[in-house]
Amino acid sequence: MSTSRVKSAERVLDVLDLLARRGVPMAAIEISSALDLPKSTTHHLLNVMRDRRFVSYWPDQRAWTLGVSAFEVGASYMRSGPLHREGQRYMVELTKAADETSHLAVLQGTDVIYLDKREPLKPGVRLVTEVGTRLPAHLTAVGRSILARLDPEQLSALYAGYSWPTRTGEGPPALDALRELLRADREQGYAVERDSTTNGVTCIASPVVTRDGRPVAALGIAFLTGSRADEASAELAALVVGTTARFSASLSDRMVEQPIES
Structure with missing residues (x-):
């Protein structure tokens, strides 16, 4: 497996772990800052994870939470x-x-x-x-x-x-x-x-x-x-x-x- 794929997997797990530990909706910029990730990378990860229902996005709060698949x-x-x-x-x-x-x-x-x-x-x-x-x-x-x-x-x-x-x-x-x-x-x-x-x-x-x-x-x-x-x-x-x-x-x-x- 390529190094880039391993890095992507680690970042996905980091996002899941962060949302689980915080327990409250988080804005993308907060996730980016907490994990020291580029904003573009954070948005890409979150959108892919939303497609697989591991995270959910709430437009009224402009924030992300764990999704049904994580549960x-x-x-x-x-x-x-x-x-x-x-x-x-x-x-x-x-x-x-x-x-x-x-x-x-x-x-x-x-x-x-x-x-x-x-x-x-x-x-x-x-x-x-x-x-x-x-x-x-x-x-x-x-x-x-x-x-x-x-x-x-x-x-x-x-x-x-x-x-x-x-x-x-x-x-x-x-x-x-x-x-x-x-x-x-x-x-x-x-x-x-x-x-x-x-x-x-x-x-x-x-x-x-x-x-x-x-x-x-x-x-x-x-x-x-x-x-x-x-x-x-x-x-x-x-x-x-x-x-x-x-x-x-x-x-x-x-x-x-x-x-x-x-």
Whole structure:
């Protein structure tokens, strides 16, 4: 590989690392100055990265942020690494405490993918959330709990030109309606979905977050709508939030980089 290509790759990674560390929209001139890059080179890199959705440009702010593809790369790492392994014991714990089905899911694009599932011993309702199932994120509690932690710019980019499918006739039909739901989800720390993925089924989910607050997954439970009184449902929500908080803390501890011995 030529030296120029290696240099270009290093610069792309530098841009991604800078935007990730800053965590706020940055103007091209700020990126150029921070990385000591020529302005023309910076603009060229950013435009190429925008075409591949690794960065997003916001004309109203004249600034750049990480794009959807960067988020998906991080989610892919978590799916194949510590997230799935660490999540198993918390799913078992949640299912045992709630006596309901628990599941672990991650966001990929506008869908959620269900990574794992634990069912109680009692006979239960048949769910569509089998391992490997993809569902529209805006219809699910696990999806909404993750989406609620995304920046407004990320959300806009994610749903640009979206067709808003439905499964049961329920669910937000547009981005403004979704934003309203996500505002409430964010304030209470969990999302509740009733009948929008399966008629007669309610799901409660809370996000799994890293130490700096980034959502990487969601942990949730599902039960028959109407099978629990409001007070019992509130207790389930508190159980989900508490279990997910411990999961997040444990995951963050395991993600601390350890030096590699030579």
